[in-house]
Amino acid sequence: MNSSPPSRRTVLRWGAGATGALAALPALTACGQTVGAARTTRQAATRPGQKVNLVFWTWVPMQKTVDLWNRTHPDIHVEMQTIPQNVQGGYQKMHASLTAGNPPDLAQVEYHELPGFMLVNGLTDLSAYGADELRDSYVPWQWNQGVFDGRVRTIPQASGPMGLFYRKDLFEKWGIEAPATWAEFEQAARVVKARGGGARLCTFAPNQPSWFAAMCWQRGARWIRTEGDDWIVDMNSDLSREVADFWERMVRDDLVFVGPDMSSAWFRQVQTGQISAWVGPQWGDAMLRSNAPGTKGKWRVAPLPQWTRGDNASANWGGSSTAILQGTRHPREALRFAHWVNTDPEAVDLNISVGYGWPAATGVFRGSALDKPDPFFGGQRYNDVFTASDRAIDTSWKWSPTTDADFAQFGDAFGAAIAGGGSLAATLAGAQKNTVDNLLAKGLKARSA
Amino acid sequence: MSTAISRTKNRTESRTMKPTPGGRRSARPDRAAWTFLLPFVALFLFTFVLPLGYAVYQSMLKPVRSGALGLGPATVGFAGLDNYSLALQQSAFLESFARVLLFGVVQIPVMLMLATALALALDTLSHRWAGILRAAYFLPYGVPGVIASILWGFLYVPGVSPVVDLLGRVGLAPDFLGYDSVLWSIANIVIWEFAGYNMLVIVAQLKAIPQELYEAARIDGAGAWQTAIRIKLPLARPALVLTGVFSIIGTLQLFAEPLVIKPLTSTVTSSYTPNLSAYNEAFANNNIYLAAAESVILALVASVLSFGFLSLVNRGKGRDAR
DSSP states (O other): OOOOOEEEHHHHHHHHHOOGGGGGGGGGGGGBBBOOOSOOOOOOOOOTTTOOEEEESSSSSOHHHHHHHHHOTTTEEEEEOOOGGGGGTTHHHHHHHHTOOOOOOOEEEEEGGGGHHHHOOOOOOOGTTTOOOOOOOOHHHHHHHTETTTTEEEEEEEEEEEEEEEHHHHHHTTTOOOOBBBHHHHHHHHHHHSTTTOOOOOOOOOTOOOHHHHHHHTTOOEEEEETTTTEEOOOSSSHHHHHHHHHHHHHHOOOOOSSOOOOOOOHHHHHOOOOSSEEEEEHHHHHHHHHHHTTTEEEEEOOOOBTTTTOOOOOEEEEEEEEEBTTTTTTHHHHHHHHHHHOOHHHHHHHTTTTOOOEEEOOOTSSSTTTSGGGTTEEEEETHHHHHHHHTTTTTTTTTTTTTHHHHOOOOOOOHHTTTOOOHHHHHHHHHHHHHHHHHTTOOOOEEE | HHHHHHHHHHHHHHHHTTOTTSSSSOOOOOHHHHHHHHHHHHHIIIIHHHHHHHHHTTTTTEEOOOOOGGOOOOEEOOOOHHHHHHHHHOOHHHHHHHHHHHHHHHHHHHHHHHHHHHHHHHHHHHHHHHHHHHHHHHHHHHSSSSHHHHHHHHHHTTOOOOOHHHHHTOOOOTTTTTTTHHHHHHHHHHHHHHHHHHHHHHHHHHHHSSSHHHHHHHHHTOOOHHHHHHIHHHHHHHHHHHHHHHHHHHHTTHHHHHHHHHHGGTTTOOTTSSHHHHIIIIIIIIOHHHHHHHHHHHHHHHHHHHHHHHHHHHHHHHHOOO
């Protein structure tokens, strides 16, 4: 199982021989190396009493949890390093470290990124280190997000069941109720526009394809599936187009703001009440709490509006796992930490307080910090809404191994469509074609549905 | 035949020998020169030729998948020019070139004219004010591009920016991050960053002009304006050519500014410039082979444009001399 370094070393040798650039060409006849992680995981031998050091990359400020681990586990020291959030640099850093052969032992990887990491052999086969025995501690669908070909590849951390955050005080002022259906949602938006003095109900963020994916997920669309060894892309279905048409009407009729969410401009609008609602995930509570502390007590959470009255369909936005990257020398120790950080009640409580999301471990919600009336939400036990939402998520949704590229192109097309007066629904066909192309460019078998 | 060759040989020898005064040259002049050049040559090979060669090599590879759904172990195969044709088929990648070309056609002349005007003004101004102003104009160059972009970004975002706020109060509603305006907002950042730097290069060239020329011009009755247009500008030409080439290369490599502005607006796409496109292929899409092909295409276009610019201005110079 020789991995790729030979190629790099060979090329360097040619360079040292100063034969110049073209000398690299003969190598083309001899490309037998593997793609992806430069180093494979192998358990290093440890002497008794030796302290193992692990490096953990995450963008959630979990230092307190890590400190707790270091206090209670003197034999394994974990060093937490804060990395840029997801595609804003975090994954770039991880992929570069895998290619270079110096990855951290553990890293936060979102569920929709896992197939992409599988393509570069970036995740340690945890079944080889006994991970299968841990299965019962986790919500089944979240556990299955990290199982490929029957082998466990990651430990689930948290998810993001969706709900509706809204400003109760403003809704009362304008005489509107929390909308139960999308039609009511649109009606509420019209009222806010008429009475709000420049305010809008919410923002449509073209830069957030994973949010739009969640909207389609709720509607019942499935963007990707597999048949045999083929990846079948189905983003341009009637169901997805229905969702696109709905939001396009909201944009065209000027019922929503258009712009990036969770940006400085957006937070400013949240702080000043220009925005009075957010169709967001459970981890959005921490976003609002930390960025708009002045609005404390005015927020409430309602279930996600439904397409058909009386339905109970939900969706997920985000959700991460604690991955043990390919190339670690301490997979056993890393697995111990990954399991502890996601299941230990005290650890989960600390994680929740910093916005880590909806725990993937079963049985930790009751009695945790989440299971309390919250002053920020006016004393509402708002997580009851997300508990119900979590149960209502259709868990057959699958992700493409090229999600990053697909989403980047999708976001670009959305932005262009809105700026150019084009149709959102029409971009779905282009997104579908791009996704098939991205899969093919990676050497996979793919086609449109 | 042989006589002809020996004659030319003699002629070249005599020509090369002629300028060396004192007859005998040092025993091994070549070796000394090479010793001095060695650090440069080594650096050039390791930081330029080698990475370039490696990029060309990578650009001709592709992954070959196996296993269920292609998620099994993959090997590297020979792709030929597939990556290049794939890159050239992506409309977003081609559009990014059109975008930076449009950007360069507008931004480079504006910036260089500004830099030249500042340089001429400072050169005429004497005393300590010139020094203080020169330092002040140069200061933005000392601010890293990323920091400059964050700074300007805050001045562009509505709701946060005091500029947008003030303009709003007088009835203007500028959309600095709009679909049609964001490119020029980025141009503004680049001009702010580099006008002072280019000015300094031009000032240095102006300082090198012999004072006798100015005296002669004054005796001939030329005023400050005429001296600037007829003497200073033509003699500052090498500096303008140099800053022109730097600006062309810099424009094609536009990266940090759009990357920093991107989270503030959905009008900056993930393949807004060729560099950004290659960056996304390499690190977001994790397709280093396609990214390598895009980078090689970018390097080719940059060299064609900068050498084209050089030969264009040099042809002009030859005509002037005649």
